[in-house]
Amino acid sequence: MNLYSTYFSETQDSYNPLDLVVNLGAFIFTLIVTLIITIIVVWYIYRQVKKFDPEKPATGIVLFTQNYVNGFNNLFDSITGNRLRKAYPYFFTLFNFILVANLLSLINLLPAATSLAFTFTLGIITFIGIYVVGVCTNGLIHFIRHKYANPIEILGQFSPLLSISIRLFGATIAGYVIEEIVVIMVGGLTDNNERAMLFTELGISPGIWVWEIIDSGLTIIQAFVFAVLTCLYWSLDHGxxxxxxxxxxxxxxxxxxxxxxxxxxxxxxxxx
Missing domain, CATH: 1.20.5 (Single alpha-helices involved in coiled-coils or other helix-helix interfaces)
Structure with missing residues (x-):
């Protein structure tokens, strides 16, 4: 069974402290693998771009990278009105980091977004960024007047932190609940749940294939939404x-x- 199955296991009648250690270790391992994959991909793209002749038309990975980056820059321009260009690399990196960290579930690793520590850390960075951008572009006095004009709305200022963090966490957890259901359904159809689990681990269950494709699409959407919302929140308080x-x-x-x-x-x- 996958590492994240401890969240949903019905056989655990009592709390086992070892489960927390196992999940924490799996989470850290996922982050390490994510960093390694990111470094390798960036290094490879850098090598290809460095060898690229500007006088020739772009092809292959160079063409894909140009279109990929330019597409995001154009999107961020449309959201911010070209006012946060210095932050574009962060939005772009944020999307790709979340994407890779969650897509590792395809190779049976624990996705990072199944940890509230991960989603809330990214949410806190987004939340702090709102105030950094707001104060630096409005000035402290004008920002406070704008942000806290209505005392009743003070608690509402924390809504971006909660919504953006819980949305990513909830969507990721929901994906694994559905995958567990698919496994149980396959086990019921085969009258052998252990066989279904084995098929799932080996990746030869058609039901799991279908769900992995759907889940990958949802992962891309969630990573995209998180990056775009961060960009939008910062833009709204830009002075x-x-x-x-x-x-x-x-x-x-x-x-x-x-x-x-x-x-x-x-x-x-x-x-x-």
Missing amino acids: PSWNKDERKKHFKAEKELKKQLRQEKKRAKSSG
């Missing part, structure tokens, strides 16, 4: 500029505009 002088000019002009509008309303009331 006028990262430059202090430009921010002052913007808020001064905004103040003058509001003053003019108030004066026009007063004149309209007096004339009426």
Whole structure:
């Protein structure tokens, strides 16, 4: 049975501390494998790009990489209005890291997103980034006025942290619940649950094939949603500029505009 099956095992009548150690070890091993795969892929792409002749049309891995990166950059541009270009590498890396860490379930490793520590760590980074971007582009005073204008909404400020973390965790866990159901169904059809488990481990169960394809698609979507939501949250609290002088000019002009509008309303009331 897969390592994550300890979450759903019906045979565990009492808590066993060893299970926590096993799951923690499996989680750490998944992260190590993810890092190794990422380093190997990046190194290989770097070698190919380095050998690429700019005067010739791009082909193979170089063409795929160009389209892949440019596609994400265009997407982030449409979300941020070209205001967070320095953060694009982080959004891109975030998507690919989550993708690889969860797709390792295809080779029977424990996906990283089955751990709340993993999803909440990424969620906290997203949450802190909202305040970093907000303060650096609005200034501390203007950001606080904007963010906490309504005291009732203070608790709502933590909703991005909870929603983005629990969404990824819940979607991943749900996938494994469904896979366990598929295994049980196959066992019922064969009248031999042990045989079904063996078929699952060897990857020769048609039901598991179908579900692995579906689960891979859902994993891609969840990684994509997490990266896009991070980009969106940061963009929503992005202020006028990262430059202090430009921010002052913007808020001064905004103040003058509001003053003019108030004066026009007063004149309209007096004339009426």
